[in-house]
Amino acid sequence: MPLLSIVVPTYNEAENIPILLEEVKKALREINFEMIIVDDDSPDGTAELAEKMREEYPFLKIIRRKNERDLATAVIEGFKNSDGEILAVMDADLQHPPEKIVEMLDKIKEGADIVVGSRYIPGGEIERWSFKRKFYSKGARAIAYLLLPKSREVKDPLSGFFMLRREVIEGVELNPIGYKILLEILIKGRYKKAEEVPIIFRDRERGESSLVFNEYGKYTKHLLRLSWNEGEILRFLKFGLVGISGVFVNEGLLWLFWGTMGVYLALASAVSVELSILWNFIWNEVWTFHDRGKEGITEFFKRMGKFNLVSGVGLLLNVAVLMLLHISFGIYPLTANIAGIAVAFIWNFAANNLWTWFK
Numbered sequence: 001m002p003l004l005s006i007v008v009p010t011y012n013e014a015e016n017i018p019i020l021l022e023e024v025k026k027a028l029r030e031i032n033f034e035m036i037i038v039d040d041d042s043p044d045g046t047a048e049l050a051e052k053m054r055e056e057y058p059f060l061k062i063i064r065r066k067n068e069r070d071l072a073t074a075v076i077e078g079f080k081n082s083d084g085e086i087l088a089v090m091d092a093d094l095q096h097p098p099e100k101i102v103e104m105l106d107k108i109k110e111g112a113d114i115v116v117g118s119r120y121i122p123g124g125e126i127e128r129w130s131f132k133r134k135f136y137s138k139g140a141r142a143i144a145y146l147l148l149p150k151s152r153e154v155k156d157p158l159s160g161f162f163m164l165r166r167e168v169i170e171g172v173e174l175n176p177i178g179y180k181i182l183l184e185i186l187i188k189g190r191y192k193k194a195e196e197v198p199i200i201f202r203d204r205e206r207g208e209s210s211l212v213f214n215e216y217g218k219y220t221k222h223l224l225r226l227s228w229n230e231g232e233i234l235r236f237l238k239f240g241l242v243g244i245s246g247v248f249v250n251e252g253l254l255w256l257f258w259g260t261m262g263v264y265l266a267l268a269s270a271v272s273v274e275l276s277i278l279w280n281f282i283w284n285e286v287w288t289f290h291d292r293g294k295e296g297i298t299e300f301f302k303r304m305g306k307f308n309l310v311s312g313v314g315l316l317l318n319v320a321v322l323m324l325l326h327i328s329f330g331i332y333p334l335t336a337n338i339a340g341i342a343v344a345f346i347w348n349f350a351a352n353n354l355w356t357w358f359k
């Protein structure tokens, strides 16, 4: 029985397979492992080539699927056909450095349940990516952090290079239409300790990328489904409802102070704004984020201060967007204000989620 099963999904990687096998063999000399190539009937003959190489590389297992063409289901299929007590996933295109496998395995032996090959911790790096690609990658991660708090366990939750103990996913249903399998595992898996090892993500030298189109669409769907199941979309809706209720409180108080008690308008407005912020804070505290805040009265007041600060910045953003759209683009103020409110709302949700009620 092998200790480690490395699952490698492939689609048109014939050019890379020989180099990958040699590098992995060299790097894992001391280790009892198997490598499971899951190929979706690549037209370039990846599977046939791998079959031929089995004699020279007896650690190889090849699964050939005829009617499917999907990275996520390929990985799950690989898991199902593996025998090791430790599982790993890596790409075939040499972007994931095989020499890091040993380091990852050591971390597992020291007690980690999941180890991620990470581009985003010190020592990690991405070779030759354009600014745009880096920006999208970081943006995708920010959205994952926002909508899936469990993904905050690691700095690179979207990595395709990782290792885990089999127990982490045993009996767990990994959704086959999941897109980023690591994300799926971080959210649904049973684990205590997730660690990272820095990797230099090399540039693809040979063969073609198979995932360019529709990547963002798939990712968005996956993210929304996971966060719906985790209750995070509901949290977003709750936050919105609280926000709307705050508008009514603000209006009601303004009517009370200014309209009926005759308080000076600016003062009446300031007091109404602050009281409605506190109203929102309390409801978010006991409802939207009831599962998040740290215990204790000091912590409570700290959160209140943070919430006020976030709301203040939100207000400035609202005004800035309104003025910008109106002055630079001539948009009617009441219409521009809708954009301002939307921007402020997103800001408020993100900042409060990631800062005020961070967990």
Ligand SMILES: Nc1nc2c(ncn2[C@@H]2O[C@H](COP(=O)(O)OP(=O)(O)OP(=O)(O)O)[C@@H](O)[C@H]2O)c(=O)[nH]1
Binding pocket: 008, 009, 010, 011, 012, 013, 038, 039, 040, 069, 070, 071, 074, 090, 091, 092, 093, 095, 160, 204, 208, 209, 210, 211
């Ligand atoms: N079995 C299977 N493997 C796939 C499929 N699509 C991609 N792969 C493999 O999954 C791994 C990652 O795909 P890549 O095309 O390298 O994706 P990427 O790394 O995001 O893109 P590049 O930076 O351009 O390489 C590679 O080993 C591919 O061969 C698929 O539909 N089925």
Ligand SMILES: [Mg+2]
Binding pocket: 091, 093, 095, 204, 209
């Ligand atoms: Mg690649």
